[in-house]
Amino acid sequence: MNRSASMNGILLVAAREIRQILKMKSFWLTLLILPVAFALGPIFTETLNDDEPTRVAVVDRSGGGAAEALEARFAMEDTQWLLRDLSRYVQRYDLESADPEAPWAQFDRWYTGADIAAFEAAGGLDAALAKIDAVRPEGVPEFEADAPDYAFAPAPAALASAQGDAFGDEARALFDADDDTAPEIVVLIGETYPEDPRIQLFSADQPRGSFVSTMQEVLTVDLRARLLAAQGVSPAEAAAVQSAAPVIAVDTPPPGGGARETLLVRSIVPLALAYILMMSLMLSGSWMLQGSVEERSNKLLESLLACIRPEDLMYGKLLGSLTVGLLMILVWGACAGVAAYATQGAIADLIRPALEPVSSPGIIAAILFFFIAGYILISALFVAIGAMVDSMSEAQGYLMPVLLLILLPITFLIQAILAGNSGWMVQVLTWVPLWTPFTVMARLGMGIEWWEMVGSGILLAVTIVLELVLIGRLFRASLLSTGQKPSLKKIVERFRGTPA
Amino acid sequence: MSVLEVSNLVKRFDGVLAVDDLSFSVAPGEIFGFLGGNGAGKTTTLRMVLDIIRPTSGNIQVFGSAPGRRNTQAIGFLPEERGLYAGMSAIDTIIYFGRLKGMDTGTARRRGMDLLARFDLADRAKSDIGDMSKGMAQKVQLATSLVNDPELLMLDEPFSGLDPVNQGLLENEILRASERGAAVIFSTHVMQHAERLCDRLLLLKKGSKRFEGTLEEARAALPARLIASAKEDLSRIPGVARAASGDGIEDGWHDWTLYLEPGVPAADVLEHCTANGIALRRWDEHKPSLHDVFVRMVGEDPAGAGKANQEIAA
Structure with missing residues (x-):
């Protein structure tokens, strides 16, 4: 048979496979589920994130400065977060020139009380934004400050005057009132404080641990200061004792967030690639399997085989499946691109470091190779199953072990890579052709030796050639033998190409 | 020159002799009947002619060369077990098979529409096969085998499962193909069709030839x-x-x-x-009927022969 007629047949079969899959509702559903899920994700987190500050009322009957101390401490923490956000914003858009000396123009540091004081002294957020606006180029979005976590307000009069058990009842009544201005947390400092060091905390919901521990810290400092004063220690000495603390120096590799975080970011795209390869393979593979089963159960194989060589039919199916898979990934990629564009670079900023390990031409070529090779390798297994079964339920019997064989090690692999582990198991998975495509792609983020990549790639290619020859024989021998399930001996005979 | 020349053909499956030293030839314009029960080796022989399976030994010449897909464009084949893609429309199915046989889309579509019109299915051309009755789908499948005006038309038990109207339609198509010079081979175990249509026929039993010749010769043999x-x-x-x-x-x-x-x-x-x-x-x-000849030569009733042989084969 001449080459062009053979190619013509392969392309026709592939085109038909693609058309058949594009007609399926399940194809469009799965194609859309991923982008929709990603689009809905941020919306959900937005909704779940309570942007409103938690309203806190402190009733201080002891007459001391505990309430003010609390309020000041939470305000300081909010400012600290604000400074962090602002410095990230400045770093992202290269706006340091607004005021190189300002704390928010210095990155990778934990802002201290002194920084906060300097920031406040320089006019706080408004003054900083005014400086930034002066140098902010067109197209860079304005800085949006997050709402503070806690808002302090005086207690309603009814609550402030309530005594004894009535206080608690009053607080709970306020929580139940569903009033948008009523406090959600009420802190009661009794008249006899600090002789009676009990503090009562009423909360509408389970209070956040950070709130309670910060409150405890502030009140402890206050309490100890009072106790020290009662012992005759001067306030200056007391403050010195209280602020004595070891200096903890933290040393992490640059940039900033530490090695583990960097590794995670760098592995996001490679892991996603391995995962998407797996996903689209499972999908297009099972669609192709459905097609093969239809051809067998509808008895139309014989008509097909009168027109086309079994090998060409197999190649056509593989090509069709590969095309559908790449099409899905193209659509998903396009959705990601649109999302990155639509969010004005917020996602792009996240993606930039993530894309770094996969952006050289050599690596892109390697990704393409391993992706396509992986597709052919696994799809051919589906073809082999399709050639042997008469019904979809029979196909499941073969499918389950194959899927487990592929999926289980990959689940371990992804965990191992997330844990920054490149131990013997990852090595083994790299060199077993069935898992090579997934492992190599997933390892791109951690860095993989070029010889490992080339070596495992060659091994993979050789395996695929062998696989196609064997499965081609199996395909030819199995196509027309319907009825009994082939025994293992039969299958081996078919692999050997014993003439049917 | 013969369209098809088979000599000393042998096919063995796992030690079972399916075709035993079979020789015959079919000339252009000839309608050739392939008679025998279901296990007689008819389908196996046709599959070897199509290069779907390979002979154990012997020689097949199709249009003067070995079997292979290079002959696809000159062959029409209707398998015994029939089926099409349920989700494909009638005309798309015909075009698909036409293109697999090397036709261009335009010609395949035109020929396909002609055939559908002849089969009274022109208005269903765009219907999915899955929405059609079994009889309609069978006519579409017949159209897929005729779309390329084959010079060698091979029909495996074409009459089975057809209602009398469609049987008449199929007989017309066989005669029409023969009139334009195509060699037609069809297998059957319904003797009336063979009697009405065949120029020559071949009686098979367990893979070996019991008789080959004209209907008159067959009758004279009894x-x-x-x-x-x-x-x-x-x-x-x-x-x-x-x-x-x-x-x-x-x-x-x-x-x-x-x-x-x-x-x-x-x-x-x-x-x-x-x-x-x-x-x-x-x-x-x-005169002895072909049925009598069959019973005498094959030693069993042709209608029942299929089942009996199938059981042996299984």
């Missing part, structure tokens, strides 16, 4: 039976194998049932009678 009324004893006439006299009718006339020796034409016996002055009042010639 002894003819005739009933004659005469006063003389007809049992001693040359060529008569056996004779039984019936009851006397009147005035010494008797009805004789005569069984002739194989290959002896009834005309020879009649000639002998007239030449020898044997007066005859009745001369009824009963």
Whole structure:
């Protein structure tokens, strides 16, 4: 048979496979589920994130400065977060020139009380934004400050005057009132404080641990200061004792967030690639399997085989499946691109470091190779199953072990890579052709030796050639033998190409 | 030159002899019947001609060369077990098969629409196969085998499962193909179709040939039976194998049932009678039907043969 007629047949079969899959509702559903899920994700987190500050009322009957101390401490923490956000914003858009000396123009540091004081002294957020606006180029979005976590307000009069058990009842009544201005947390400092060091905390919901521990810290400092004063220690000495603390120096590799975080970011795209390869393979593979089963159960194989060589039919199916898979990934990629564009670079900023390990031409070529090779390798297994079964339920019997064989090690692999582990198991998975495509792609983020990549790639290619020859024989021998399930001996005979 | 030439063809499956030293040839314009039960090796032989399976030994020449997909564009094939893609429309199915046979889309579409019109399905061209009745789908499948105007048309049990109207339609298509010079091979175990259509036929039993020749030759292979009324004893006439006299009718006339020796034409016996002055009042010639020939040569009823052989094969 001449080459062009053979190619013509392969392309026709592939085109038909693609058309058949594009007609399926399940194809469009799965194609859309991923982008929709990603689009809905941020919306959900937005909704779940309570942007409103938690309203806190402190009733201080002891007459001391505990309430003010609390309020000041939470305000300081909010400012600290604000400074962090602002410095990230400045770093992202290269706006340091607004005021190189300002704390928010210095990155990778934990802002201290002194920084906060300097920031406040320089006019706080408004003054900083005014400086930034002066140098902010067109197209860079304005800085949006997050709402503070806690808002302090005086207690309603009814609550402030309530005594004894009535206080608690009053607080709970306020929580139940569903009033948008009523406090959600009420802190009661009794008249006899600090002789009676009990503090009562009423909360509408389970209070956040950070709130309670910060409150405890502030009140402890206050309490100890009072106790020290009662012992005759001067306030200056007391403050010195209280602020004595070891200096903890933290040393992490640059940039900033530490090695583990960097590794995670760098592995996001490679892991996603391995995962998407797996996903689209499972999908297009099972669609192709459905097609093969239809051809067998509808008895139309014989008509097909009168027109086309079994090998060409197999190649056509593989090509069709590969095309559908790449099409899905193209659509998903396009959705990601649109999302990155639509969010004005917020996602792009996240993606930039993530894309770094996969952006050289050599690596892109390697990704393409391993992706396509992986597709052919696994799809051919589906073809082999399709050639042997008469019904979809029979196909499941073969499918389950194959899927487990592929999926289980990959689940371990992804965990191992997330844990920054490149131990013997990852090595083994790299060199077993069935898992090579997934492992190599997933390892791109951690860095993989070029010889490992080339070596495992060659091994993979050789395996695929062998696989196609064997499965081609199996395909030819199995196509027309319907009825009994082939025994293992039969299958081996078919692999050997014993003439049917 | 023959369109198809098969010589000494042998096919073995796991030690089971499916086709045993089979030789035959089919000429252009000829309608060739392939008769035998389901396990007789008809389908196996056709698959070898199509290069779907390979012979154990022997030789096949299709259009003067070995079987292979290079012949696809000149072959039409309708398998015994029929089916199409349920989600594809009738015309798309025909175009798909036309293109697999090397046609361009335009020609395949035009020929496909012509065929659908002829099969009274023009208005269903865009219907999905899955929405059609079984009879309609079978006609679409017939169209897929005819779309390329094949020079060799092979139909495996084409009449099975067709209603009488569609059987008539199929007979017309077979005659039409033969008239334009195509060689038509069809297998069947329904003798009436073979009797009506075949120029030549081949009887298969367990993979080996029992008979090959024209319908007349097939009939002649069985002894003819005739009933004659005469006063003389007809049992001693040359060529008569056996004779039984019936009851006397009147005035010494008797009805004789005569069984002739194989290959002896009834005309020879009649000639002998007239030449020898044997007066005859009745001369009824009963030619053996193809059914009789089949039963005699294959040794079983053709309709039941399929099942019996299938069980053996299984």
